[in-house]
Amino acid sequence: AKQAGKNCYHLFDIAKDVAVKHQRETLEHIRSALHNQEFVLYYQPKVHMRTGKIIGAEALIRWQHPQYGLLPPAAFLPVVENHLLSIELGEWVIETALDQMTEWEVMGLEIPVSVNIGAIQLQQSNFAERLEELLFLHPAANPRNLELEILETSALEDITQVSAVINACKVLGVSFALDDFGTGYSSLAYLKKLPAQVLKIDQSFVRDMLEDTDDLAIIKGIVGLANAFHRTVLAEGVETIAHGEILLAMGCELAQGYGIARPMPAAAIPEWIKTWRPDDAWVK
Numbered sequence: 001a002k003q004a005g006k007n008c009y010h011l012f013d014i015a016k017d018v019a020v021k022h023q024r025e026t027l028e029h030i031r032s033a034l035h036n037q038e039f040v041l042y043y044q045p046k047v048h049m050r051t052g053k054i055i056g057a058e059a060l061i062r063w064q065h066p067q068y069g070l071l072p073p074a075a076f077l078p079v080v081e082n083h084l085l086s087i088e089l090g091e092w093v094i095e096t097a098l099d100q101m102t103e104w105e106v107m108g109l110e111i112p113v114s115v116n117i118g119a120i121q122l123q124q125s126n127f128a129e130r131l132e133e134l135l136f137l138h139p140a141a142n143p144r145n146l147e148l149e150i151l152e153t154s155a156l157e158d159i160t161q162v163s164a165v166i167n168a169c170k171v172l173g174v175s176f177a178l179d180d181f182g183t184g185y186s187s188l189a190y191l192k193k194l195p196a197q198v199l200k201i202d203q204s205f206v207r208d209m210l211e212d213t214d215d216l217a218i219i220k221g222i223v224g225l226a227n228a229f230h231r232t233v234l235a236e237g238v239e240t241i242a243h244g245e246i247l248l249a250m251g252c253e254l255a256q257g258y259g260i261a262r263p264m265p266a267a268a269i270p271e272w273i274k275t276w277r278p279d280d281a282w283v284k
């Protein structure tokens with residue numbers, strides 16, 4: 001048994017070496033993809049269901065891989081997590097979103113854009129300064145049209161320091177949302193301490209709310225919290241008209257989801273804005 005254990009350990013070591021090597025290689029691939037401009041931002045509209053007003057679009061990263069095609073963030077973001085590269089990638093996302101806002105501005109379109117920001121990125125001590133520089137370099141993009149969606153709030157280490165960073169960014173005109181609200185630990189503490197205007201109800205609650213009364217109760221609770229704390233609430237993952245109707249009945253009027261629009265290339269957004277109409281059931 002001892003012998004077998006030894007062999008196992010040996011095998012485990014080899015497996016670990018392979019994993020480490022694979023991780024290193026994948027990081028290198030991502031680094032060169034960044035330099036070769038293989039990343040793109042897709043945009044998913046956010047709307048006010050009752051009026052049909054388009055309130056903005058969320059930028060969602062994709063990797064246009066030369067062999068594997070269009071890859072979702074889940075295929076590569078976990079690899080860069082905890083690496084310096086995630087900071088570089090995060091800056092690329094903000095910069096590209098600002099370029100896009102500039103391009104839309106030139107076309108006469110004012111479209112607020114939200115960008116996802118990971119906990120590590122937000123905890124960089126120079127985050128607000130870098131943001132200020134990027135805004136300075138994109139004078140046609142109105143900072144009031146830029147929103148940052150904070151991901152993984154439970155991974156935030158120093159809430160006081162993070163609120164200071166958020167406040168410094170707010171001075172620049174940029175606003176904040178708490179993404180995936182309701183998941184992770186102590187959402188309530190974050191709600192109290194982080195000066196973010198918007199709560200994005202996590203799509204896992206929205207998806208099952210038609211069948212699962214617990215999820216429905218959670219959504220009701222989040223809408224109530226948002227009202228009590230004078231925050232705005234938006235539901236992600238609105239896949240059907242029925243989802244929208246129930247959310248409206250509960251007082252959640254802002255939404256995003258496949259039932260409204262899937263994430264699309266930036267070039268498709270102007271046409272989508274021209275043609276989209278909310279469902280009659282929402283407007284009545």
Ligand code: C2E
Nearest residue numbers: 060061072073093116117118237238239256257258259263
């Ligand atoms: P998220 O920020 O919560 O974004 C919403 C995700 O839900 C997106 O997936 C979107 O395509 C998907 N979605 C939207 N509506 C529906 C719907 O009705 N049904 C379903 N099933 N899904 C819907 P995506 O683009 O794969 O992004 C996944 C996550 O990756 C994001 O979740 C966010 O956490 C992260 N992410 C995306 N882009 C970036 C980025 O630029 N930087 C960082 N740090 N993270 C990003």
Ligand code: MG
Nearest residue numbers: 095098099138
């Ligand atoms: Mg630029």
Ligand code: MG
Nearest residue numbers: 058116149179
């Ligand atoms: Mg988001």
Ligand code: MG
Nearest residue numbers: 179180203236
């Ligand atoms: Mg989410």
